[in-house]
Structure formats: structure tokens, C-alpha cells
Amino acid sequence: MAELFKALTVEEARAVLTRYLPTKKTVTKVPLLESLGRLLAVDVRAAEDVPGFDRSTMDGFAVRAKDTYGASESLPAYADISGEVLMGHMPQGKVGAGRAWRISTGGMLPSGADAVVMVEFTEELDKKSILITKAVAPGENVVRKGEDIAAGEIALPAYHRIRPQDLGMLSSIGVTEVDIILPIRVGIISTGDELVAPFESPAPGQVRDINSYTLFGAVAACGGVPQYHGIVRDNHEELRNVLEKVIADNDMVLLSGGSSVGARDVASEVIDSMGEPGVLFHGISIKPGKPTIGAMVGDKPVFGLPGHPASAMVVFDLLVAPLIRSGEYSVLEKDxxxxxxxxxxxxxxxxxxxxxxxxxxxxxxxxxxxxxxxxxxxxxxxxxxxxxxxxxxxxxxxxxxxxxxxxxxxxxx
The missing domain is CATH 2.40.340.10 (MoeA, C-terminal, domain IV)
Known part of the structure; x- marks a missing residue:
């Protein structure tokens, strides 16, 4: 059992816990629209270029850029309209010298064209010809084939948490299912003879449970699956019976209250009796949050968080949140x-x-x-x-x- 209040730094506490954290992650396949907020289990590579063709980013005319060089309002370039790009279809023809094709935003660039002149910088003389009043460079107003992502490129790496824009990226490369790491199930217990549920009226000396609700929200916000297991009195046998079930049903346990040194604070003793390696530290050198317990029961982290709400939330942010998000602590300075x-x-x-x-x-x-x-x-x-x-x-x-x-x-x- 760790010596009471031989306080470790946050870095030391993370290092001690890291030695016992499980390395194997549980993976499952889910439909794309159910993957938001989850961690990818493996790299996802693009099987094809996106876009699969050169396409226009503007409404205007597809041209050869060199045919517009020197064009200005005072000395416009002349071009014959020789075709029109139909949306969703491959252009049937080629843009030759001095020629232009009508094109809409998203249309496929015809063969021979390498730029698009915005419609604002053209003037139609008639249905067959235009004047161009501004020069364009090769590639201007065009998205090239594979510019968004190239075939074979990693679209999203393993352990990336999927965001709304990532759903769009995955859909663009035809991915409809992804392998994700199952979110961590976190059991939450509040301890203390003074605690009552929010729907109860506290008697003198009692207070409503705060930490279970703040921790429930914090776990969910980190992508975990919180499980509320109620209030347990400061009784060794009662706490041990509840903790045994909660550890069995979850991947991690948060127990708030009972981490201070006192006659009625039994959390450390009970946690240490649940299995090896037990309590790894009792106390970290921070304020607020010094009376914190860090333990491992088998391969499951168990934290005894301070009963004070602000302290519990600070310790959660430092020691618990990284494990829920990614299953590990980052040592990179940038993080x-x-x-x-x-x-x-x-x-x-x-x-x-x-x-x-x-x-x-x-x-x-x-x-x-x-x-x-x-x-x-x-x-x-x-x-x-x-x-x-x-x-x-x-x-x-x-x-x-x-x-x-x-x-x-x-x-x-």
C-alpha cells in the first residue's frame, strides 16, 4: 500500500500508472454515422483520388490559361464558346486554342483546359463568343485530381478521434464502416455519510451529491460511457461490496470522497484490498486536489478523487481525462x-x-x-x-x- 500523502508530482503519478495500464484495446466495427467522437483503431487509407478528376471551383469558362495572358478591361482577350460542361457528366470534347467552355462550380474540366475564368471577368458578345477581362494562371479556380486526398494516402490515422469534418473525409473516399476502439466504461461512486441524492431534502449536516453529476458529465464529454452507481456510506464492508461489482462491470472506476486521512475515510484501505497491484500513490503535489488516490486493480484504473467538487474536477482533468480520451498519457511537449x-x-x-x-x-x-x-x-x-x-x-x-x-x-x- 502506498504511503499516505507521500505526494507525487503529476508527471510521477502518470508514470506510475502507465506501468500497469493495459495495452490491448477492444475494437469493433460501426457504421460511419455512428463513429462520431470515437477513436479509430487502425489507419484509414484512401483507395482512390479525391476528387477523381480536375474540377472547377467557380461558375465561368474553362480555358487554356495561356490564351488569357495580358487580358485586361482595356485590352480583353477573345474566345469562341465551343462547348458546355454538363454537371455529373464527362465533357465530350476538347478545349482548343482560343476556345472556351461554359462550366459550373464542381463541373469536370474538359481536356485541354487548365484554368477557369470567373464569369464576372467575362463579357458575352453573343451566344458563340466572349471577351475575357482578366488573365488567369494555370490551375486557377480549379481543384486538381487527388488534391483533396491522393489514392494510397492515410486519410485518418489510428487513434484519431472522429470529428464532423472527418465524417465528410471518410464519406468522400467511400468508407461506410470504420473500426473503432470501444469507449471506456467508467463506474462512478460517491462516498460519505453526509451525502443525499439531489431529489432529497438534506437534513442538518447533510448535502446533496455534486461530484457524481459533474463526473458523469466530464466522462461523457471525454467520449467515455459513464455509469452512475449511487452513494455509498463510509462503511468498509458496504463500500467493498459495491466496489467489487463496479470494478467487474467497468473499465475504470471513479470514487469521490473518502480520500483524505481520517477515521471515517476508508477508501484507500478498501481499494487496496480489491486486488494487485492496489494503491500506487496517495497524494499528488497540486492544489487543489492533493488527497488523490491512484490505484490499479488488475488492469483497471481506480481513482479516489477528493470530495471537494473543484478538487475532483481538477484531478479528473489531469489524471482521468487523458485515459478516457486515448487510453494513455502523452509525453509530447506539444500536447x-x-x-x-x-x-x-x-x-x-x-x-x-x-x-x-x-x-x-x-x-x-x-x-x-x-x-x-x-x-x-x-x-x-x-x-x-x-x-x-x-x-x-x-x-x-x-x-x-x-x-x-x-x-x-x-x-x-
Whole structure:
């Protein structure tokens, strides 16, 4: 069992958990329209060029670009109209010297043409001839064959999370089914004798359960499948019986409350009794969120999150969310900056203990064109501080605070 509150850094906690995380992923095939938000299990390659032909991006006339060189309003180029491209059909003919074909947006470029003159830069003399008042370069107003994606190219890589635009890419190459990694099922338990369900009226000394609902939403937002398993009292036997079932039915378990050191906090002891390797750490050097339990029961991560709502959400973001999204922790510097992509000017002095990473709830606003971050002050037990905040500002462990006017990295909610 891990020593109580021998606090690890976030990086150390991730490294400890990584040693035990499962490497094998469960894969299933789903229809394309059911794949949104899911992780691809394998690379998807294009079997053909997209588009499969040179096509116009404008309404106008398909021409040989060199026939328009030097054209202007004062000295237009002349061209005979010798054909028209019908939408959805291959042009039957060729664009010769001094010739032009009518073409609509998306039409297939006729043989011999290498550019399209926009209709705005033409003047029809009659039904058989036009004047061109602006020159075009080869390839202008044209999408080339394979310009969107070439045959054999990887359209989407494995472990890519499918977005709306990706559905369009896959449909363009004729993909109607994809292999995805099954989303992680996450069991959620709240512990505490003081907790009651939201539909109950709290008696003196009781509060409604907050964390189960914030965590349920957080899991779903990350692409996981949350499973709510209710409130469990601070009783060793009751918690063990519930936890045993929840671990069996899910890929990961989040247990909020009961991670602090106290006579009635039994979570760490119960989790450690569930199976090897058990509790790997109890405490991480951050604020808020220090009293966090990280464990593995077999190949399933189990987290004991602090009972304070803000603390639980911060720890979820640092340790849980990456595993739900991708099944692993990234060590790439670029991904760290992607997590906290904004740079903002902090508007007040903030103290931070040496050797501790701080995550400050902030409101964001613009001041004279600069993005500013105003700390939302309040205890970590107050859910309102998270509601009022627009994001989290990060203060690294190497600093002992920040002064007003300093630039901090911010992750927007």
C-alpha cells in the first residue's frame, strides 16, 4: 500500500500508472454515422483520388490559361464558346486554342483546359463568343485530381478521434464502416455519510451529491460511457461490496470522497484490498486536489478523487481525462501546450508553495486587446467557483507564485 500523502508530482503519478495500464484495446466495427467522437483503431487509407478528376471551383469558362495572358478591361482577350460542361457528366470534347467552355462550380474540366475564368471577368458578345477581362494562371479556380486526398494516402490515422469534418473525409473516399476502439466504461461512486441524492431534502449536516453529476458529465464529454452507481456510506464492508461489482462491470472506476486521512475515510484501505497491484500513490503535489488516490486493480484504473467538487474536477482533468480520451498519457511537449493553449495576463498577485503545481480557476476577459485572467477566489468545496470560471490557469511547481501582469498558461473549459 502506498504511503499516505507521500505526494507525487503529476508527471510521477502518470508514470506510475502507465506501468500497469493495459495495452490491448477492444475494437469493433460501426457504421460511419455512428463513429462520431470515437477513436479509430487502425489507419484509414484512401483507395482512390479525391476528387477523381480536375474540377472547377467557380461558375465561368474553362480555358487554356495561356490564351488569357495580358487580358485586361482595356485590352480583353477573345474566345469562341465551343462547348458546355454538363454537371455529373464527362465533357465530350476538347478545349482548343482560343476556345472556351461554359462550366459550373464542381463541373469536370474538359481536356485541354487548365484554368477557369470567373464569369464576372467575362463579357458575352453573343451566344458563340466572349471577351475575357482578366488573365488567369494555370490551375486557377480549379481543384486538381487527388488534391483533396491522393489514392494510397492515410486519410485518418489510428487513434484519431472522429470529428464532423472527418465524417465528410471518410464519406468522400467511400468508407461506410470504420473500426473503432470501444469507449471506456467508467463506474462512478460517491462516498460519505453526509451525502443525499439531489431529489432529497438534506437534513442538518447533510448535502446533496455534486461530484457524481459533474463526473458523469466530464466522462461523457471525454467520449467515455459513464455509469452512475449511487452513494455509498463510509462503511468498509458496504463500500467493498459495491466496489467489487463496479470494478467487474467497468473499465475504470471513479470514487469521490473518502480520500483524505481520517477515521471515517476508508477508501484507500478498501481499494487496496480489491486486488494487485492496489494503491500506487496517495497524494499528488497540486492544489487543489492533493488527497488523490491512484490505484490499479488488475488492469483497471481506480481513482479516489477528493470530495471537494473543484478538487475532483481538477484531478479528473489531469489524471482521468487523458485515459478516457486515448487510453494513455502523452509525453509530447506539444500536447502539454495544447492542454493549456491560451496565454493570459494574470490581474492579481497569487502565492504558490514551492514544489507544488497550482491550478487556478479564472475568468477570462479582454483588456485593450490583451487576454486577461482574473482568479475566481474561493474554497475548493464550492462548485460555484467552477461555474463562474472560464478556465484553469497553470502555475508550475518551480514558481512560488505569480505577480499581476505576468503571463500564465490557461486551459479554457
Amino acid at each position: 502539454i501546450y495544447m492542454d493549456y493553449p491560451l496565454q493570459a495576463e494574470i490581474v492579481r498577485n497569487l502565492h504558490s508553495a514551492a514544489g507544488r503545481e497550482d491550478f487556478i480557476r479564472v475568468r477570462l476577459f479582454l483588456r485593450e486587446g490583451r487576454l486577461c485572467a482574473d482568479p475566481v477566489l474561493g474554497k475548493s468545496g464550492l462548485i460555484a467557483t467552477m461555474v463562474k470560471a472560464d478556465g484553469l490557469a497553470y502555475i508550475p511547481a518551480g514558481k512560488e507564485g505569480v505577480e499581476a501582469g505576468e503571463i500564465v498558461r490557461v486551459k479554457p473549459f
